[in-house]
Amino acid sequence: MPPQQAHKIDLNQAYPCPSCRRGTLSAIALTEALGCNRCQQIFVLEDKNRALEQLSTTYPYKRSWRWTGKRWIKARVRRGDRYLLVALIGIIGILLLLLFFLSLDRFNLQVPIVSIILAIAIACFPLFLLWLSYRR
Numbered sequence: 001m002p003p004q005q006a007h008k009i010d011l012n013q014a015y016p017c018p019s020c021r022r023g024t025l026s027a028i029a030l031t032e033a034l035g036c037n038r039c040q041q042i043f044v045l046e047d048k049n050r051a052l053e054q055l056s057t058t059y060p061y062k063r064s065w066r067w068t069g070k071r072w073i074k075a076r077v078r079r080g081d082r083y084l085l086v087a088l089i090g091i092i093g094i095l096l097l098l099l100f101f102l103s104l105d106r107f108n109l110q111v112p113i114v115s116i117i118l119a120i121a122i123a124c125f126p127l128f129l130l131w132l133s134y135r136r
Contacts (some may be wrong), residue, residue: 006050006066006073009034017041018065018072019054051075090127097123 009015011032017023023038033055042055046064052072053064065076084088097119 005039007069008049009045009052009067010049011045016072018043019063025052035135047075086130089129090123090130094120094123 011027011034015025015034017025017036017039019041020036020039023036025034025036026119027033028035028042032045036047036053037042043052044052044055046053050067051061051064053075065072066075098116120121
């Protein structure tokens with residue numbers, strides 16, 4: 001399926017709200033912004049009037065959309081959308097670390113349980129920080 005071509009957004013037209021999907025966007029007087037009559041969100045135009053960006057948001061990243069002529073599509077992929085991939089890579093890394101320590105035990109090398117727990121905690125700390133920064 002070919003990508004949808006983004007149309008230029010006209011401030012004189014009314015558009016459906018990309019955030020709540022029930023309201024209507026209309027121009028705010030004396031500004032280059034659009035406001036929703038239902039959810040009261042404010043949007044500004046970006047990228048030569050081809051993208052709509054949510055101005056006030058509680059999300060850790062800015063949300064933006066492009067108008068296809070019929071509906072809104074997300075403008076770009078955010079780092080928060082790749083959270084699952086990063087978490088899976090971290091989990092695989094922890095499992096490889098555990099496998100390493102278990103293989104040391106197979107060769108009769110003594111590894112204290114405290115060092116295993118410490119290694120797991122060190123491996124999990126960046127994942128915990130990532131989860132804190134991207135949770136919604």
